[in-house]
Amino acid sequence: MATANTEKPAFAPIKTQRAFEVICEQIRAQLAAGTLKAGDKLPAERELAAQFQVSRSALREALRSLEVAGIIRNLKGVKGGAVIQSAEPDRIVQAMQDYVHLGDVTLDELTEARIAIQDIVVRLACERGTEAHFAELEQIAERTRAETSVEARYECAAAYYDVLARATGNRMFGIFVDSLSGVLHEFVQGPGYETLQETLIDSRFKLIRFLRARDAEAAAEEMRKHLERVYRHVRKNIKAQAGSGGARKA
Amino acid sequence: MATANTEKPAFAPIKTQRAFEVICEQIRAQLAAGTLKAGDKLPAERELAAQFQVSRSALREALRSLEVAGIIRNLKGVKGGAVIQSAEPDRIVQAMQDYVHLGDVTLDELTEARIAIQDIVVRLACERGTEAHFAELEQIAERTRAETSVEARYECAAAYYDVLARATGNRMFGIFVDSLSGVLHEFVQGPGYETLQETLIDSRFKLIRFLRARDAEAAAEEMRKHLERVYRHVRKNIKAQAGSGGARKA
């Protein structure tokens, strides 16, 4: 053995290129280059496997990877095959949920990030939102009041935040908001959630009024107070059930 | 055929549960419940397939899905198997890149989101960053000046933003920043990038001075101007190569 350089190994970690990885890379590259775009259709598995000169198993693992990444959708039957999907933020939310479940992010971090993001969203929505947006928000808020089940009300809340994010005209904020509230939703499974609902719904209507008045400061302040209320409630529940198997790390 | 209800179909879209999906769900569920956590090891493929009572192929597709999602890592050799990975934000960045490549996000949106996020990051870093953080930033900025290749300088830039995000003490911001700059990096492959470098490096040092002085306003302003400079440059390049196969949608 030659004497190892103690300073810096400088050896690139060997990267065994597996067949399915190469396939994924090639398809992703064509996607980034624009050769492939949403709606395009790939050949059938058997033919594609022949083109790549790999077995159908290896190709299927590649297609499966691309599918769970939300890039393609596999169609059955004759004239089937893989079609390039249009963009769906779901996978990003999924990735963030995985990240949180693997235990590196605390409730405090999630909440702080959410408050910061929503602050931006509210201010931009206040500036750029149209009356159509505000009307939609109002409609959702009224529907929330009508709903009774916790799950239905959460659906309404998600829709509310989604419209708010759309009002910014920037889809990236929608992604951030969806990700954070998707993850935080798991924490909001405690008792005494109903008692808070009246306050929360009032806050939504109040926010809409501020948005219509184009009062960014007041709107942002209202949203911040709202989120902090929810946070305090969630935090209390977390401590109550401290480590009962559910989402921990709070 | 019975007369279709024109009002609301109300039929839940059928969801053919494929074998690998069920497997993924079960493992993800155990992950969310805490039964499985980072570092745990799953049985070998053949044994796991027997436990789930599915073929090895179906199980492998499930494991492959979990691997590309960054949840597990497959080890070869005897005593091999799948081990639960610790959290890595790479997959979230990958998901965002896919989302952008699928063509729903414009350069303007990415830039606006980046400016907004960095504004938060800078202010928080200004408030919470330690001298250790600032020293690290300084070191990276000096290294940037020493580097010559475009790629090496990008590495430095990424490291710089990473430390900045770490200084906030909130990992979520690191994810957002990584995602946005990872995607934006693809746009920054144009001519005349070197001419801008001196200005950019100066801006980094200036920012560090503002951070040490705990002057959040000045720091945020400096970062904003910096990002807008980069944006104008990128935008110009995009228009120059308009639709030459590279990243479009600008």
Place this chain on the structure above:
DNA sequence: CCATCTTGAATGGTCCGACCATTATAGTTT
């Protein structure tokens, strides 16, 4: 001629068995 039904071929999903390179351990040799 048009609408409906039947048929068939191609496809994705799954299963099985096999082989290879890699890897860690037990056993052997020095």
Place this chain on the structure above:
DNA sequence: AAACTATAATGGTCGGACCATTCAAGATGG
């Protein structure tokens, strides 16, 4: 005791097979 070797288990890949699904072409009927 150290170094080497043999062995068995593992993930990666391959090829073939069968099934339920799906769609299009052809057959049937009006």
